[in-house]
Amino acid sequence: MNRNVVQPSMDIGEQRQQQYHRQQTGISMSFSTLLARSLTEEPTSMNPNILPSVDGVPFIMLGQERFELEPETIFVLGMRLSVTKNDIRMFFSSVGMIAVDHASKPRIFVYKNKQNGRSKGEATITYISPFMAEMAIRCLNGSKFKGETITVLPAYLSTCKVRGIRYRYPREFAPSNNRDNSSSALINF
Numbered sequence: 001m002n003r004n005v006v007q008p009s010m011d012i013g014e015q016r017q018q019q020y021h022r023q024q025t026g027i028s029m030s031f032s033t034l035l036a037r038s039l040t041e042e043p044t045s046m047n048p049n050i051l052p053s054v055d056g057v058p059f060i061m062l063g064q065e066r067f068e069l070e071p072e073t074i075f076v077l078g079m080r081l082s083v084t085k086n087d088i089r090m091f092f093s094s095v096g097m098i099a100v101d102h103a104s105k106p107r108i109f110v111y112k113n114k115q116n117g118r119s120k121g122e123a124t125i126t127y128i129s130p131f132m133a134e135m136a137i138r139c140l141n142g143s144k145f146k147g148e149t150i151t152v153l154p155a156y157l158s159t160c161k162v163r164g165i166r167y168r169y170p171r172e173f174a175p176s177n178n179r180d181n182s183s184s185a186l187i188n189f
Helices: 012-025 031-040 085-092 130-140
Strands: 057-062 065-077 108-112 119-126 151-158
Touching: 065 085, 065 130, 085 108, 085 119, 085 130, 130 151
Parallel strands: none
Antiparallel strands: 057 065, 065 119, 065 151, 108 119
16 A cells, blocks of 8 residues: 655645634644654654654554554544445545445445444545545534534554454544534535
């Protein structure tokens, strides 16, 4: 898998707009900037926002378990339990092209309860580029999907093989998903 991230050059207007946004929101770096810098720089006390990396792959540690950032993949929480892969494909392809597997099926994984086989309302979606994944996070986080407010986050791959978990977002870092708060919705479907 190619992990080289190329940042498009910005003109002066875009740089000023981004600087103004940082001043207004207090957000110092975008996901792609953080990802690109984490691939090229080592974390220091001067750069605390840089994720540590091994072999160029950014990761976070929770206890003894390491979670590696998957730049093309997003993790979605708070979906309706009856949602189908086709519903997910239609909604999330509005911001970018979803990758396909060797059988030409979209790379969407819906998490299911092991006891009853029903959906948990969580899924991972893999796009063809990290920029499309970032766009999905920026545009769709907090939006309405089938009447529910969803949370869209970067996906982390657990390196612990014992549990059999594919992708997940470390719960300690996941924001609470308030399904009643529709004021932050960007897109309503």
